[in-house]
Amino acid sequence: MTSPAVPRKRTDKGAQTRARILEAAIELFRERGYDGTTMRGIADRAGVSLGNAYYYFKSKEVLVQDFYRRSHTEHLDSAERVLATETHVEARLRGVLLTKIETSEPYHRFSGVLFKTAADPESPLSPFSEESAPSRRESTRLMERVIEGKGLRTTPDLRAELPDLLWTYQMGIILFWIHDRSEGRKRTRILIDRTVPLVIRIVNLGSLPVIRTLTRRATAFLRELRDAREIPPTPAD
Amino acid sequence: MTSPAVPRKRTDKGAQTRARILEAAIELFRERGYDGTTMRGIADRAGVSLGNAYYYFKSKEVLVQDFYRRSHTEHLDSAERVLATETHVEARLRGVLLTKIETSEPYHRFSGVLFKTAADPESPLSPFSEESAPSRRESTRLMERVIEGKGLRTTPDLRAELPDLLWTYQMGIILFWIHDRSEGRKRTRILIDRTVPLVIRIVNLGSLPVIRTLTRRATAFLRELRDAREIPPTPAD
DNA sequence: GTCTATAACCGGATAGAC
DNA sequence: GTCTATCCGGTTATAGAC
DSSP states (O other), X not given: OOSOSOOSOOTTHHHHHHXXXXXXXXXXXXXXXXXXXXXXXXXXXXXXXXXXXXXXXSSHHHHHHHHHHHHHHHHHHHHHHHHHHOOBHHHHHHHHHHHHHHHHGGGHHHHHHHHXXXXXXXXXXXXXXXXXXXXXXXXXXXXHHHTTSBSOOOOHHHHHHHHHHHHHHHHHHHHHHHHOOSGGGHHHHHHHHHHHHHHHHHHHHTTSHHHHHHHHHHHHHHHHHHHHHHSOOOSOO | OOSOXXXXXXXXXXXXXXXXXXXXXXXXXXXXXXXXXXXXXXXXXXXXOHHHHHHHOSSHHHHXXXXXXXXXXXXXXXXXXXXXXXXXXXXXXXXXXXHHHHHHGGGHHHHHHHHHHHHOTTSTTSTTSSTTHHHHHHHHHHHHHHTTSBSOOOOHHHHHHHHHHHHHHHXXXXXXXXXXXXXXXXXXXXXXXHHHHHHHHHHHHTTSHHHHHHHHHHHHHHHHHHHHHHSOOOSOO
16 A cells, blocks of 8 residues: 555566676677677577667677676685685785686686777776776785785885785786686696796895895885876876 | 880889878878778778778778887887997896887877787787787897896896896886876886886896896796797697 | 667678779 | 778667556
8 A cells, every 4th residue: 555556576677688688698708709799699699679788788898898897706705715714925826816817717718808908098997997996906905915924024115015016917917818728728827836936935035135225116116106196197297 | 115015113003002091091090099080081081992992901900000010110220229329238228118119109099009909819919929929029139139238147047038028028118108198208208217227136136146046947937938839839738 | 767679870891893 | 903882790869668
């Protein structure tokens, strides 16, 4: 008697359609790759009209992005489990990187497309863009957690820069992974296995007296660079 | 009496048309950017038909590439002049990097497009692809010349890897430059000025006894990685 | 206001005649 | 070598249904 003619199941009329479209897209991307998939094909398989598909997804690209976003959250989850069990930095770092490429595996085929647009400074998808700041923040947060592990000897100033540096390192690994055509991404795995200990060792060397001044200078510059980035470009000066 | 009815200037019937099209493309890219330029517009301005434009350039992308190739050769020239006058590694490296961003400046606007396709592993434009091996080779050759300068203390094994490492460093600088919106690319210039000395110093540190084993291990791995890349992926093993 | 569909538009790319 | 005619697929405009 309270509620008028409003239908009960208000939950998600279109949300389901949206899901159907995304599902169809994922299937087709898997079957034929990004370029081989057409928006018309996606709409067809989802049983909707072309225009309708565009009602839910502004472009073909955001379809891949939505698809890829899954991998990001999956990674956060898996990484969480790694961090809960591993206590040594080295193991933590290796674990975070390995889970990254593992959760990304289903997307390897289109990672090229993703990376492509990511490299474009105009694109909101660029890892350096304003829009992707949240997920970048999440990734560096992960690195903050990583370096809470045992086995790291470092100075406070270097430590402060480490999350960003490790994020960059991770980007490098991903770039390698994208180009890795070996079965089981064996080559990327080797890369991780070999470079993680090196990275940790190099960081630890940073506290050696001979290297101290160098480290200090480098971190000072990094800090400067990072802080300048936060501030919108100054037309003056 | 020897030559029949054939016109004398046989040199380049179509080569001129080709040039006209490229010229028109460059103008339009400059005026309206990559996306704002259409193949029809290019053909129009060049005074040829659309189909004809495609006869000379397989795609819109290769037009930008041809355009960009100029910058590459220009850079080789400018770098040559730098290497002829500068004797110290640091000055040589800085000079090579500065001329790189300076000769690339006219292309800054589309560098996004270039980099975009370059990041795609499928693309023949990818700096890691077979097709771009020649220009990559030229760039690492340049780095070989750079390290012939004075002021470098290093071991043979590290030295052997340096050209590739410095090429990677240069790629990093370019990535930064692409995203650099500061006037006169001031930020990239600062980046170069600050990091070049650091890089040289780090390399020189590589010969310190404490670091030797680390360097040796790292270079061994790099060599392994590089050599494996030359060999086509082995399906066996 | 939320959803769905049809009919274009636009621009990159190709086929094939001359 | 050059053109015209088309294709193809991403994207948009727009109209109507719920």
